[in-house]
Amino acid sequence: MGAGGNGAGAARVAVVTSGPGAAQDADLPLIVAGLRDAGLAAEAVHWDAEHVRWDRFDLALIRSTWDYAGRLEEFLAWADATARVTRLCNPAPVVRWNSDKRYLLDLAARGVPVVPTRFVEPGGPWAEEDLGAGRPVVVKPSVSAGARDTARYEPGQLADAARHVRMLREQGRTAMVQPYLRLVAEGERALVFLGGTFSHAIRKGPLLTEAGVVDNARVAHPGAAPYRPSEAELAVARAAVAAVPGPEGPLFARVDLALDEGREPVVMELELIEPNLFLGMNPRGLDRLVAAVAGAGEAVAGGATA
Structure with missing residues (x-):
């Protein structure tokens, strides 16, 4: 599995990012540099880049794939395919489970x-009264990142909250309704x-x-x-x-x-x-991440060359 099968050498790690992530992720260069300083062959790779041989890596570390929520099925298919040829962290089943806030x-x-949460499925039973009365609520989609399409509503705005729920349902998305803490x-x-x-x-x-x-x-x-x-x-x-x-x-x-x-x-x-x-706020955090990745990557590489 992975580059370790090609012979001796440093474990190869793909630090997986995206277009938005590569432009905005302050941790990305820290991680790549930290892994290289630890002796690993690390490079940033876009998850949706064409013609990437994921099997040449011993480990693919998902980091700033910040566009995944709008391309969920494509991203999950990528995770499944990548996990078949290298070690994916976190694992593909965990990624799939965590991609929906259910x-x-x-x-x-x-x-x-x-937080107490009600999920309102597209086409499922639901009424405006289900929002409750006299309490502020938060409405958001169950698949989202960066608090996209999310808002809170005061008790006098429950009609607006209901419209938000209807909008998500009409888009074929599952809505979440939570009390605002x-x-x-x-x-x-x-x-x-x-x-x-x-x-x-x-x-x-x-x-x-x-x-x-x-x-x-x-x-x-x-x-x-x-x-x-x-x-x-x-x-x-x-x-x-x-x-x-x-x-x-x-x-x-x-x-x-x-x-x-x-x-x-x-x-x-x-x-x-x-x-x-x-990680920029806690250098020891970067050291801990590098140690965890190095241990996982080298274990895979060592197993492949054994």
Whole structure:
């Protein structure tokens, strides 16, 4: 499998990106340089580039494939095909599971505290009254990245929220309806796990600052700054990572948390495909990622040459 089968030499790693990712991902050059400094033959490769021989790599590390949500079936087909010829991180079944936020139902079934969520399928039963009354809500598609096509609504805007749900359904998309957590004003927490172990965290400002507005050009991580999570936040994040299906844990993960009305942490999202890992804010995080990738890549290369 991969380049290791061609004889001795450094393990070859594709750091997988995209057009938007290559232009905007501040972590990408850090990762490529860090892997090369560790003795690996690393290069950035666009997931949709033509004529790429993915079998010449020992490992393909998905990073800033930030256009995948709009091309989901194509991206999932790429993940499946690539995983057949090299080691894909995270694995293709995990990528498929994590590509639709209905994974929140699986986390909840495993006892992980999550934001209460109702999924409204295209053509399925639904009525405006299902939004509830007297509470703010968030409406978004179950397949999205970067909070695209997402908005929050105050109780007096529930007719607008219902139109948002109808719009998504008419587009053939599954809509999500969640309560808007007021304490998100104190910041969202993003806890990063590398090689199965907690590495570092950041806290960022709320995204949905204006009610009733879909703003797909909003800044993705406003005011991001290093953060020391509480023991309760660590426990919830570890439970979420432990609930990821499959025989091996994810090589990288980011767990986004907020506080509910009782000030208890709940999972907003579990990011396993292309999350920003904020490596520029934590050099030890970069070292941990490089070590995890190096270990995985060299294990594959060593096995292929044995």
